[in-house]
Amino acid sequence: MSSADRAFASAPQGVRLHLGDLEIEGLSLGGLETTIAVPKWDLCFDVGRCPPFAVKRSTILVTHAHMDHAGGLAYHAAMRDLLGLQPPRYVVPRENFEAFNDLFDVWRRLDRSRLPCEIIPLSPGESVSIGRERRVDAFRSPHRVPCQGYALVSQRSRLLPEFVGLPHGRIQALVLAGTVVTEAFDQIEVVFCGDTVIDVVDREVAVRTARVLILEVTFLDGKVGVEAARSKGHVHLDEVVERADLFENEHLVFTHFSQRYSTQDVHAIIARRLPPRLRERAHVLCP
Ligand SMILES: [Zn+2]
Numbered sequence: 635m636s637s638a639d640r641a642f643a644s645a646p647q648g649v650r651l652h653l654g655d656l657e658i659e660g661l662s663l664g665g666l667e668t669t670i671a672v673p674k675w676d677l678c679f680d681v682g683r684c685p686p687f688a689v690k691r692s693t694i695l696v697t698h699a700h701m702d703h704a705g706g707l708a709y710h711a712a713m714r715d716l717l718g719l720q721p722p723r724y725v726v727p728r729e730n731f732e733a734f735n736d737l738f739d740v741w742r743r744l745d746r747s748r749l750p751c752e753i754i755p756l757s758p759g760e761s762v763s764i765g766r767e768r769r770v771d772a773f774r775s776p777h778r779v780p781c782q783g784y785a786l787v788s789q790r791s792r793l794l795p796e797f798v799g800l801p802h803g804r805i806q807a808l809v810l811a812g813t814v815v816t817e818a819f820d821q822i823e824v825v826f827c828g829d830t831v832i833d834v835v836d837r838e839v840a841v842r843t844a845r846v847l848i849l850e851v852t853f854l855d856g857k858v859g860v861e862a863a864r865s866k867g868h869v870h871l872d873e874v875v876e877r878a879d880l881f882e883n884e885h886l887v888f889t890h891f892s893q894r895y896s897t898q899d900v901h902a903i904i905a906r907r908l909p910p911r912l913r914e915r916a917h918v919l920c921p
């Protein structure tokens with residue numbers, strides 16, 4: 635067992651959800667911390683306090699610079715260095731690129747260490763390649779500070795419709811004869827919006843069509859109303875229910891609940907308030 639494995643073996647885990655062939659592991663509580671790992675892609679969305687399961691992930695996609703989403707970045711770099719893991723890659727909103735570089739420079743001075751990492755600026759509308767046939771697209775999530783969501787996109791190929799159902803031998807013969815039988819297409823596997831108002835659902839087709847949508851729903855009932863939720867830059871459950879017909883996703887993961895709600899409250903309110911066509915696809919990521 636490596637030192638990294640030993641360090642992780644006894645560490646507290648996040649909440650794990652199995653969504654078809656995809657697993658996610660996360661911790662997310664409004665104002666406290668948000669870190670959501672997608673192990674299959676070796677990445678995390680945000681790193682609020684850097685739980686141990688995040689240290690294993692080599693790429694962090696930072697949605698915005700609120701402390702509960704980005705406070706664990708330098709710690710993440712330090713832990714990976716300590717454990718001898720490959721230097722991490724941090725994708726950050728372009729408007730925060732310089733400030734994040736400054737932050738790392740200050741930590742290097744204080745810690746007298748190299749903190750090896752690569753910081754990549756990305757703007758809404760831009761993409762970054764993340765391994766073979768995989769890329770990350772950024773889009774704007776309206777929040778109180780500059781924020782962007784991310785779509786994990788697999789670049790795949792499929793048979794053109796006119797060849798679907800043909801015997802394998804026939805397709806092979808067509809390929810040998812030089813016929814193009816496949817087309818490339820993008821599969822949006824996962825979308826995470828970060829902190830946002832509901833408008834992101836109306837504006838971004840990737841949000842509505844990703845196989846897995848991870849959406850913050852900070853407020854769930856009359857404890858904080860819809861207008862107050864909007865003014866804080868967050869989503870209210872009422873706004874999700876109003877848009878039930880818009881979501882084409884296979885799985886919807888709701889998260890980032892206000893600390894006003896216990897875990898039991900969250901499950902009970904979501905189960906009671908979601909219409910059946912959403913409830914049957916809904917999951918709760920709540921520590
Ligand atoms: Zn937040």
Ligand SMILES: [Zn+2]
Pocket residue numbers: 698700777829
């Ligand atoms: Zn925020």
